[in-house]
Amino acid sequence: MEQTELVFIPFPTIGHLSSALEIAKLLTQRNPRFSVTIFIIKFPFETIDGMDTDSDSVRFVTLPRVEVSSGATPSGLFLSEFLKAHIPLVRDAVHELTRSNPVRLAGFVVDMFCTHMIDVADEFGVPSYLFFPPSAAFLGFLLHLQFLHDYEGLDINEFKDSDAELEVPSFANSVPGKAFPSLMIDKESRGAEMLLHHTRRFRHVKGILINTFIELESHAIQSLSGSTVPVVYPVGPILNTRRGSDGGQQDASAIMSWLDDQPPSSVVFLCFGSMGSFGADQNQGDITCVRAQWASLLVVPSPTSPKG
Incomplete structure (x- = not known):
């Protein structure tokens, strides 16, 4: 039976990484032919204490730490530039993976903030899938804002401290400008620019895995069924039910x-x-x-x- 390898590239914080791990374990449990390699990117500062898995079909590869000077880079763009700097390391790691393992590389599963790695998947001739840890409603929110910005000239920063409300297909009610994520409406950080860049790349993946389920977000998931959005897979609820210390229990x-x-x-x-x-x-x-x-x-x- 031929083994099929998937490469996961999660955003290196515990919430994104732990849910990506649970999805990887679920995939390998459902189909024994799948094995998953999760690439761990290390921030300049520690955001995770370490990860382990009880699955023989899921393994971790920690990439070398990359030093990127923030300099005059706006805070909203630094994160994106930092992750982009890992493209050569990911490329080399995938080369080593395919050289040392007699398995078929089937695709990449990239985090919503790691869309630069779609280009690496293209180099290897395999499809990319997006892992989106937040809600389906928020995915629809980002896609709608990106459409309005790119095709109707919407300036997202104008919603800062605004009483205006925006009709968003993935929300049953309109969204007040004051409720927009602070990163998105902070002009100095240029966070909107970063989010819009990644959101454009969302449209170029083969499918989107969201940690949600239809019973929770039926309206939002239905709103994402249009032809301009890749197929959405509600794979949740993905939960890490393992407990830490006795005090935590x-x-x-x-x-x-x-x-x-x-x-x-x-x-x-x-x-x-x-x-x-x-x-x-x-x-x-x-x-x-x-x-x-x-x-x-x-x-x-x-x-x-x-x-x-």
Whole structure:
């Protein structure tokens, strides 16, 4: 039975990396012919403590650390330039992988922030798939903004501190400009430029894997079924259910017990990526709003954010 190899290139933060690992394990469990090599990119600063897998069909290859001077590069573009600098390392690693292993390279699965690696997949003559850890609604949001910017001249930065609202097909309700991600409407960081660049590349992959499921986002997933968007695969929910320390298990048990005691449909869940948080004022506003509707409230603040 011929083995088929997939190369995963996740964004090097724990949220993106751990969910990519779970998808890789799921693929190899569903089809024993698949094996997966996950390339680990190392930031100049540590964002992950390390990863391991209990699957014989999934392995890690840590790429050498690349030093990229931020210099005068705007913060929103530095990340993209840093990841782009790894193209030669990824190319060499794939050459070594195909040389040392008698397997057929079937394709790349690249993170939403690693779309530069699509060019490497093209060099090897294999298709690229996009792994999109956020929601289907947010994918539709990015694609819609990119279309409006490129074809209708929309200036995304004008939404900063704006009361204007934007109709987005993947959202049931209009989106207030004030709710746009801060990186997207910060002109100095040029974050919108970075996001738009990657979003354009989304349209050139063979398919998009999203950590969601139809029952959760039926409206958003349906809105992405147009001919201008690659086929979308809702592969979620992808969960890492392994526990860390005993203290973490005790905390999780207490939270689950509390949730079990709440009435159905009475809990609001706010979820961030590993590098995201709300400020103290925003947290307090959310708590006040939720308490106005529900008697019970569970708050789990981020211990790494002094302002949260």
